[in-house]
Amino acid sequence: MKSYSWILPLTAFIQATNAWSPSDSYAPTEVSCERNGTLTRNATGISNDEQAWLEKRDAITENAMKTFLTRATANFSDTSFLDSLFENSSYVPRVGIAASGGGYRAMLSGAGMLAAFDNRTRGANENGLGGLLQATTYLSGLSGGNWLVGTLAWNNWTSIQDIIDGFDDSNTTSIWDISNSIISPGGENDTYTTERFALIKEQINTKYEAGYNISLVDVWGRALSYYFFPDLKNAGDALTWSSLRDFDVFQSASMPLPIVVADNKYPDDTQITLNTTVFEFNPFEMGSWDPSLHSFTDVKYLGTNVSNGIPTDEGKCVVGFDNTGFFLGASSDIFYGALLEGYSTYINVIEKEFLTANQSVNTEFAIFSPNPFKDTKYYDSSVTSSNSDSDSLLLVDGGSDGQDIPFIPLLQEERAVDAIFAFDNGDDTTENWPNGTALINTYQRQFMPQGKNMAFPYIPDATTFVEQGLNQKPTFFGCDSSNLTSLSYIPPLIVYIPNAEYSYASNTSTFTLSYSLQERLDMVQNGFEAATRKNLTEDSDFLSCVSCAVIRRKQEKLNITLPSECERCFQNYCYGYKSVNVSASSTNTSSPSTQGSKTNYTVSSAKADASSSAFNTVSTTTTASAKANAAISLSSNGILSYLSALLCIFGMF
Incomplete structure (x- = not known):
């Protein structure tokens, strides 16, 4: 394993950079802030902070991208196009990665996929896409994918390899134990469990005693943090989201910009649909690009009482509300789904155990109160004014609207992303495999009021998706920009990487709440293989084809001659691709062809040398549904199991 001198022990790092909340607890606290300053802005572009950070990140990704593309295209008959791409820094492709939700399944499988992109992973350069993560600008996640992103970023940009090397059943402080x-x-x-939850209750009560609303999401976020930040005092009960800005690895732009997604719940809504407001959290800001809000606020000062971004108590702001675990819980909030499924009795009992008698409103949501967007004026009133009018902002699981892959932040034209690698670890089918529903929903959203300023390439319906096997191997969507000119702008090319069985049956339930050490290793291993077409053994040209996808938008824009190898790759991997010899205006009806043979291969692991079996064709017998405007849909049996077990802990059921 390579050694990286810039990776400091996280505990020492946080102490050195004052990354803790000033209260040194879960409670927010008041501080002095700039008088007459506004905390919100119109979402007319990226923030000044993000722009300044991008200038540093772009310089790093340019070199990393050149290294990656040089390696990936080493066997091309003509690589002169690389000279054209790198003759100007503005020509360098910009990449984003989006990790879907799906509980621990999404976290572990997504970890394997991401490890395949990381040159810190053993074998990633030889058998994977190593170096592409180092060339990536944005990394987004929601729900279980958010756990992946949050764990890596707020553990000082640790690697999957380091987490795997730390797996040890005898060590209760290892990440993802x-x-x-x-x-x-x-x-x-049972004593240990009772003491853990008693401590969590004590932690969240400090927030309530400081005058802030708490909910079951505070409990959820605190419980999760013990698995993501086990080395920190009280599992990071004072670790803040904005603290990442102080980490050297982030200040130097040596990591991608992490972004997580949550969905808005309007007080009077009974369902969450594709027209709900999608919120993003990045280290600088929280807010939404959607016309229903079109505003961002400084994430550091959440909890401050404001009117149109101005603190109502002049010169005084709140810090520490942006607890990292709370954000990870907000993006993966399951409690509203449980309520919809009819388990209000269970919810009520858990509320009585963890919350005070005076805290009984909206306890199934992540509560942002006071509302950081109170009285803002940047929204489109024809969509809604709820986000501005309400005293509290309520957020739920980022996949509640059916968009289980966090595309929205990466689709913003202002961020100029050329290619998005989409990890789909959803459970759309009855066998818990993805069927493209997340992509379908994002495609459909652009034709709704909330999506009028976004663009996404055409996605076939779920039945076609399954029938053509698009959910069993990587597929490229939107390869021809000439076919996308009727959209608001030319969207990024989508490289879709679905969860599929290669060496392990990774279609575990979202409500599988524990994994043995070997099961974790197997899930990560299989994710690696899903992202690499089984370590490049099913298609030895897959690495080269990924490079063609990465450069495609810039190649089209600059009118660079298409390498012949890329032409073959697009014919194999692009959905609906037409040969360069065919008119670009032709209707897209073709489907990707099947490549390669199925063989055995394993990637090196420090703890286990798991044997891989031949790739087994994934069963896809399912009733496909686009679920364009579906409300939250969760497994009733899974919810019941979860809630019943939680109640049993306290002898209440």
């Missing part, structure tokens, strides 16, 4: 369920962290040791 999920051998015991989150609802029974002590396993058979």
Whole structure:
């Protein structure tokens, strides 16, 4: 394993950079802030802070991209196009990665996929897409994918390889030690479990005693943090989201910009649809590009009472509200889904155990109160004014609207992303495999009021998706920009990477709450293989084809001659691709062809040398549904199991 001198022990790092909340607890606290300053802005572009950070990141990704593309195209008959791409820094392709939701399944499988992109992973350069992560600008996640992004970023940009190397059943402070369920962290040791939840209750009560609303999401976020930040004091109860700005690895732009997604819940809504407001959290800001808000606020000062961005108590702001665990919980909030499924009795009992008698309103949501966007004026009133009028802002799981892959932040034209790698670890089919529903929903959203300023390439319906096997191997969408000119702008090319069985049955339930060490290794291994077409053995040209996808938008824009190898790659991997010899205005009806043979291969692991079996064709017998405007849909049996077990801990059921 390579050694990286800039990766400091996280505990020492946080102490050195004052990354803790000033209260040194979960409670927000008041501080002095700039008088007459505004905390909100119109979402007319990226923030000044993000722009300044991008200038540093672009300089790093330019060199990393050149290294990656040089390696990936080494066997091309003509690589002169690289000279054209790198003769001007503005020509360098910009990449984003989006990690879907799906509980621990999404976290672990997504980890394997991301490891395939990371040159810090053993074998990633030889058998994967190593170096592409180092050339990536944005990394977004929601729900389980958010756990992946948050774990890596707020552990000082650790690597999947380092996490795997730390797996040890005898070490209860290793990251992602999920051998015991989150609802029974002590396993058979009931005393340990009771003490853990008593401590969590004590932690969140400090927030309530400081005058802020708490909910079950505070409990959820605190419980999760013990698995993501086990080395920190009280599992990072004072670790803030904005603190990442102080990390050397982020200040130097040596990592991608992390972004997580949550959905808005209007007070009077009974369903969450594609027209809900999609919020993003990045290290600088929280807000939404959607016309229903079209505003951002400084994430550091959440909890401040404001009117149109101005603190109502002049010169005084709140810090520490942006707890990292709370944000990770907000993006993966399951409690509203449980309420919709009819488990209000269970919810009520859990509320009585963890919350005070005076805290009984909206407890199934992540509560942002006071509302950081109170009285803002940047929204389109023809869509809604709720986000500005309400005293509290309520957020739920980022996949509640059916967009289980966090595309929205990466689709913004202002961010100029050329290619998005989409990790789909959803459970759309009855066998818990993806069927493209997340892509379909994002495609459909652009034709709704909230999506009028976004663009996304055409996606076939779920039935076609499954019938053509698009959910079993990587596929490129939107390869021809000439076919996308009727959209608001030319969107990024989408490289879709679905969860599929290669060496392990990775279609575990979203409500599987514990994984043994070997199961974790197997899930990560299989994710690596899903992202690399089984370590490049099913198609030895896949690395080269990925490079063609990365350069495609810039190649089209600059009118660079298409390498012949890329032409073959697009014919193999692009959905609906037409040969360069065919008119670009032709209707897209073709489908990707099947490549390669199925063989065995394994990637090196420090803890286990798991044997891989031949790739088994994924069963896809399912009733496909686009679910364009569906409300939250969660597994009733999974919800019941989760809530029943949680109640049992306290002898209440």
